[in-house]
Amino acid sequence: MKKTLTYLLITVVAMALIAGVYWSVSFLINQDSEVIQSSQPSASPEESVFSNEDNTVYQAPPKVIFSFSWDDAAFSLQSENWYQNLGSGGYHQVSGIESSQEADNTILTSDETISFSYDTEPDSIIYEVFDQNTDTLVLSEETTDSTIPVMSEQGDYLYVITFLWNDDHRLYTGEYRYTLPLFVDLPAYFEFSKLSVKQGDFIKITAYNVNDDQVPVVNQSVFNRFKLFKSGYTYEGFLPAGYYTGKGTYELEYGFLGEPLLKESLTVLPYDFKIQYLWINETLAAATKNDESSAEYNKYFSPTRWQSNEQAYYTESFVLPATGHLSTEFGENRYTNGLPTSYHHSGLDIGNEIDSPIYATNRGKVVLSMYLIMTGNTIVIDHGQGLFSVYFHxxxxxxxxxDMVERGEQIGYMGTTGFSTGSHLHFTMSFFDTNIDPGYLLVGEPITKENAEEYLN
Ligand SMILES: [Zn+2]
Incomplete structure (x- = not known):
């Protein structure tokens, strides 16, 4: 941002088309931080009532004065439209005036405001803020306040501010529409959703206000597939703690490449996974859990969760993929035919009648849909940014x-194909291939046998 050391006066003159009156838009900038722009008639106050050839008397439109507390701001009057209602049935229209002013509209704090004053209070002010990088409307408000806020997140914005004097009883009605390009350049910082996490839960790490020349860095040993995904000036990454993630304290370093890194300690807390005693039908087990079925699973299923779309496909909240009763929780530790194993159940088992509908928990791309010996009819959905959902049997x-599937769209019918002893959906959610308790995304806590009735019906 450049400091202006001398007074600068730029006058943009636009001509009122019918009345032939000159209007001026003046910018007065000084080094004491004030930038004042005024839009006012060039006529002196006693001349602000003017006539056209028919000797109809028009009152001058109101004037608006902008002020900012940062240097070098400039905006453009895009249009004005005025209709003079003098009771004679006639009206006077002025429109199409445009002026513009070049400036480096960069500000470095978000506690700034844009304020106005007027000689006649407008009936309303409508302001819309567009993100110029994505060309999307991010804020639209109507106000009668004389200040409007600066966006609190870094971005390249365009403010479109319309002042309306539109009450019927006015002698004139009309509007001014101004545009104000504004680059909000804020200090970059990191945020951790939590610093202590139970097995089955995850930590979201966000870096805000990251400029194009900055590379965010996170060094940690909790999750070897950790990755930060860029979206505008924000980076997001997810650090899941699976059932195999050891409990304890992990040191983490974070910051930006080429700068000193900061340190943080993360704690992984144990989750008291239930124990499941499973008595397996030997014939079924032999048919569905063998070298061939493992090789097939490793060949087709495993690689689908090694890479993910850079942008999130998912939005809003997540929906239940099926209703029913919970027959196995996430992470349950299995005793098979009386013997302990290191196996943990990778998702939720939701039992219901055969051919019950199964829905996509959120928007995403189907990256696998096929029959596998071990898991039966299987679907894997990539929701983007490392998040996956999996549907078995x-x-x-x-x-x-x-296929791209929408949140809540039916993707299949419940069954008991593969290694399964009754009609149910096995539902897994994961960040890449580290499985988490789907409850954290669906309802904000683990889904257990104690609360399943509340959540799964
Ligand atoms: Zn299961």
Whole structure:
């Protein structure tokens, strides 16, 4: 941002089309931080009532004065439209005036405001803020306040501010529309959703206000597939603690490449996973859990969760993929035919009648839809930014590999295909291939046998 050391007076003159009156927009900038722009008639106050050839008397439109507390701000009067209502049935229209002023509209704090004053209070002010990088409307407000806020997140914004004097009883009605390009350049910082996490939960790490020449860095040993995903000036990454993530304290370093890194300690707390005693039908086990089924699973299923779309496909909240009763919790530690194993159940088992509908928990791309010996009819959805959902044992599938599916869209029918002893959905959610308790995304806490009735019906 450049400091202006001398007074600068720029006058943009626009001509009122019918009345032939000159209007001026003046910018007065000084080094004491004030930038004042005024839009006012060039006529002196006693001349602010003017006439046209028919000797109809028009009152001058109101004037608006902008002020900012940062240097070098400039905006443009895009249009004005005035209708003079003098009771004679006639009106006077002025429109199409445009002026513009070049400036480096960069500000470095978000506690700034844009304020106005007027000689006649407008009936309303409508301001819309567009993100110029994504070309989307991010804020639209109507106000009668004489100040409007600066956006609190870094961005390249365009403010479109319309002042309306539109009450019917006025002698004139009309509007001014101004545009104000504004680059909000804020200090970058990191945020951790939590510093202590139970097995089955995850930590969200966000770096805000990251400029194009900055590279965010996170060094940690909790999760080897950790990755930060860029979205505008924000980076997001997820650090899941799985059932195999050891409890204890982990040192983490974070910051920006080429700068000194900061340190933080993360704690992984144990989760008291339930124990499941499973008595397996030997014939079924032999048919579905063998070298061939493992090789097939490793070949087709495993790689689908090694890479993910850079942008999030998912939005809003997540929906239940099926209703029913919870037969196995996330992480349950299995005793098979009386013997302990290191196996943990990778998701939720939701039991219901055969051919019950199964829905996509959120928007995403189907990256696998096929029959596998071990998991039966199987679907994997990539929700982007490392988040996946997995659906096993379906009687039949609807969604095909490559399909984009919407949140809540039916993707298949419940069944008992593969290594399964009754009609149910096995539902897994994961960041890449580290499985988490889906409850954290669906309802904000683990879904257990104690609360399943509340959540799964
Ligand atoms: Zn299961």
């Amino acid at each position: 379906m009687n039949s599938t609807i969604a095909k590999e490559g």
